[in-house]
Amino acid sequence: MSLTGPAPGPSDPIRSNQRCPASGRAPLESFQDVEGELVASLLLTNIAQLNTVDADGTVLADAAVLIENGLIAWIGPAGQAPEAEETHDLGGRTVLPGWVDSHSHLIFGGDRADEFVARMAGQDYAAGGIAVTTSATRSLDDQQLATAVRERRAEALSMGTTWMETKTGYGLDVAEEARHARIARPLVEQLTFLGAHLVPAGWDAEQYTKTVAGPMLDEVAGDVDFVDVFCERGAFTEEQARQVLQAAAHRGIATKVHGNQLGPGPGVRLAVEFGSRSVDHVNYLDRQDVAALAGSWAHWEQATRTGRPGVVATCLPACDLSTRQPLAPGRDLLDAGAVIALASNCNPGTSYTSNMNFVVATAVLQMHLSLPEALEAATYGGALALGVQDHVGSIEVGKRADLHVLDAPSAAHLAYRPGMPLTYAVYQAGQRRV
Numbered sequence: 459m460s461l462t463g464p465a466p467g468p469s470d471p472i473r474s475n476q477r478c479p480a481s482g483r484a485p486l487e488s489f490q491d492v493e494g495e496l497v498a499s500l501l502l503t504n505i506a507q508l509n510t511v512d513a514d515g516t517v518l519a520d521a522a523v524l525i526e527n528g529l530i531a532w533i534g535p536a537g538q539a540p541e542a543e544e545t546h547d548l549g550g551r552t553v554l555p556g557w558v559d560s561h562s563h564l565i566f567g568g569d570r571a572d573e574f575v576a577r578m579a580g581q582d583y584a585a586g587g588i589a590v591t592t593s594a595t596r597s598l599d600d601q602q603l604a605t606a607v608r609e610r611r612a613e614a615l616s617m618g619t620t621w622m623e624t625k626t627g628y629g630l631d632v633a634e635e636a637r638h639a640r641i642a643r644p645l646v647e648q649l650t651f652l653g654a655h656l657v658p659a660g661w662d663a664e665q666y667t668k669t670v671a672g673p674m675l676d677e678v679a680g681d682v683d684f685v686d687v688f689c690e691r692g693a694f695t696e697e698q699a700r701q702v703l704q705a706a707a708h709r710g711i712a713t714k715v716h717g718n719q720l721g722p723g724p725g726v727r728l729a730v731e732f733g734s735r736s737v738d739h740v741n742y743l744d745r746q747d748v749a750a751l752a753g754s755w756a757h758w759e760q761a762t763r764t765g766r767p768g769v770v771a772t773c774l775p776a777c778d779l780s781t782r783q784p785l786a787p788g789r790d791l792l793d794a795g796a797v798i799a800l801a802s803n804c805n806p807g808t809s810y811t812s813n814m815n816f817v818v819a820t821a822v823l824q825m826h827l828s829l830p831e832a833l834e835a836a837t838y839g840g841a842l843a844l845g846v847q848d849h850v851g852s853i854e855v856g857k858r859a860d861l862h863v864l865d866a867p868s869a870a871h872l873a874y875r876p877g878m879p880l881t882y883a884v885y886q887a888g889q890r891r892v
């Protein structure tokens with residue numbers, strides 16, 4: 459396999475000012491003028507361990523990466539690296555793809571520390587807490603809400619997350635959901651509509667579902683990449699979830715499902731039936747669920763990463779710890795041939811962290827994933843869950859230069875030294891951001 463290749467041409471994937479293939483929008487507009495300068499050609503060299511997360515899991519020692527115009531242009535031994543306008547000596551550190559965090563809820567006001575403390579004292583998590591955050595979020599004006607989202611996105615970037623999805627779902631009426639979508643749109647790379655998060659007080663569930671699947675979806679459709687539904691006891695039933703997913707399919711919008719989080723249920727089945735990009739949480743799976751998820755990848759060639767992707771099972775271990783749910787069976791899913799992603803689920807109710815280093819460490823230590831499996835799930839797996847796997851999620855020629863530099867000699871240190879501040883530098887579309 460050759461790791462070298464020609465510099466990307468004009469038709470190559472997302473540059474920082476190009477359109478996102480899933481949404482047709484410019485995903486990084488908000489980041490253009492924040493900091494960092496885009497150098498036409500930049501060589502990163504003296505990399506002790508380069509984890510490409512390509513289809514072969516190639517790991518190179520003593521490596522270099524050439525970035526041209528924000529894209530990866532060459533990968534190979536440091537001793538054979540081409541000349542560049544500028545060189546960064548990474549001092550024998552480790553490089554991996556930037557994290558692709560495919561599940562978060564950053565559009566919120568307030569926090570729910572009291573609820574967390576009660577949970578640690580033995581109370582169960584229940585979907586109803588979403589209403590508390592909805593009130594706190596509605597009380598923020600546009601500027602306050604934008605600032606909150608921007609700061610949370612920046613916090614995630616500072617820990618290596620170079621591509622991030624976030625969801626609405628704390629507005630829960632037409633005007634608020636539309637306001638949240640409009641505000642968040644330029645602040646994250648991809649946006650999901652989760653009007654079907656909770657039936658708000660005072661609403662009849664059937665009426666609310668109709669509103670979500672009709673006028674609310676119409677109002678946000680131009681701003682979102684995905685439609686999601688929380689299919690769980692205390693949230694939306696199978697039939698209600700089906701209405702929302704059908705409405706999305708009718709409008710040609712890709713779907714996601716929050717499913718099987720608090721108990722066994724129809725979430726996985728629905729996601730497979732609708733060909734959703736992902737089903738997220740997946741804590742309570744039976745054999746048929748696991749088989750259905752694995753079977754959804756029948757038309758995908760793993761060795762070449764080509765074909766039709768199936769439904770990604772997104773595991774959220776930080777959430778599982780905070781809600782004291784059994785960890786999602788990531789090991790069993792992988793062994794059965796399913797494809798998993800790891801994501802933060804950053805939100806004030808169940809997972810108030812966007813630290814993907816922590817998520818990956820937990821997946822290795824507690825879910826029994828190998829380090830390479832966890833790395834892949836938190837990068838390429840996330841990209842698959844978002845439909846952007848041809849553009850981000852691995853270090854390969856032609857892809858966007860999203861790189862996470864660890865202050866460590868190998869990626870194993872992520873789990874070996876859990877909780878330590880290992881992020882040394884972050885390059886996003888070729889610009890040094892951290």
Ligand SMILES: N=CN[C@@H](CCC(=O)O)C(=O)O
Pocket residue numbers: 563585587588591688716719777803805806807808809
């Ligand atoms: N489970 C549904 N939604 C969020 C939690 C929302 C909340 O409790 O505020 C989640 O993914 O965990």
Ligand SMILES: [Zn+2]
Pocket residue numbers: 561562563716803
């Ligand atoms: Zn969620």
